[in-house]
Amino acid sequence: MKKTLTVLFFLFIAAAVQATERSPQDILAASDAVRNPDHAFGLTNTLIEYRQGKQTESSTLAIYSKADVRGGQFRSLVRYVAPARDANKLILFSGKDMWFYDPTSQASIRLSPQQRLLGQASNGDVVTVNFAKDYRAESAVEEETQDGERRPRRCYKLGLSANSADAIYHRIEMWVDVGDSRPVKARFYTESGKLLKTAYYRRYQNAFGAERPTETVIIDGLEPDWVTVMRYTDWVKREVPETWLQRDYLPRFRPE
Secondary structure, three states, X not given: OHHHHHHXXXXXXXXXXXXXXXXXXXXXXXXXXXXXXXXXXXXXXXXXXXXXXXXXXXXXXXXXXXXXXOOOOEEEEEEEEEOHHHOOOEEEEEOOEEEEEEOOOOEEEEOOOOOEEEOOEEHHHHOOOOHHHHEEEEEEEEEEEEOOOOOEEEEEEEEEEEOOOOOOOOEEEEEEEOOOOOEEEEEEEOXXXXXXXXXXXXXXXXXXXXXXXXXXXXXXXXXXXXXXXEEEEEEEEOOOOHHHHOHHHHHHXXXX
């Protein structure tokens, strides 16, 4: 009888542990929830490019985003604010399509999310993305790594592979804090296995009732002194009209 109770006890403990363990995909989804709010919003994204420690270029974008009710992936309209030569140019990311609109020529052309927008930031990097919708987390291994402030962090190292050819990157390694699910850093790879860049998610601040990263530092995979910083400010909960997310509406869009 005692032996039976002992076996039952250990089976109970094993079942409890298994019930509380999160799958790699659950960990990835939790990190998405840290980065992204669960409602439509707007913010300002300021990009600054550095070469060998010196600022070489900058751009300011107004971002309007909301999740697609059908698939959960975000759809975004991006408006150039600065520099003046680019003011009011638009990028629309809706579903699997990305379009660039220039009010001067009144022409819209299809873009690739992988194309560089400024420095190491691609078109796909500046729009809001739920990684769990486009990637399959195949593994989660605990290890210690350094964050963007060079502090040690205990993380899950996730191995992500693209669900489809439409994903921005072929493969990603992502480190997510074990304790609070905060994304710490990520490495992005080509299909051939080449490291494109490393991103650090930093400067967590309260936005919409949760601590979210307000800065992403992107380092080139071949030239580590080529750095692009994206800073997020002016977070606001707002409606994003469905018309704004239609290609045909781009010539009629007017900033508020």
